[in-house]
Amino acid sequence: MARLFISVAKLESLTAANKVQIAGDRMDLVDLRRTFRIQPAVHFVSVEGGDADPHGLIGLVKSEEELATMGADHMATSVIYVDTAYKVQQGFLGDPQPSAT
DSSP states (O other): OOOEEEEHHHHHHHHHTTSEEEETTEEEETTTTEEEEEEEEEEEEEEGGGOOOTTOOTTOEEEHHHHHHHTOEEETTEEEETTEEEEEEEEEEEEEOOOOO
16 A cells, blocks of 8 residues: 555544544554554645746655755745745655554
8 A cells, every 4th residue: 555645634534533543653544444654744735826836846745854854944834945935735644554464
């Protein structure tokens, strides 16, 4: 199974519906019987002001660690990279863990 991005809003709705359980950095998808190790991340949605994307980030997901390595500044729903302001969706990046058999 591939890595996945899950937005904060989606995670909240799944939690409210008892379809996901969170413990530390572990997320269990109850119906799928799958476990993911999660870390904070953002999904790049657009360039603020509708300008072109000079860095090719729109559509990509980057973890907080990757943003720091890039030298990007993240605050709430914005990331500034070099001299470009991006609108981002906050969430989590999940790495699938082996299934217990």
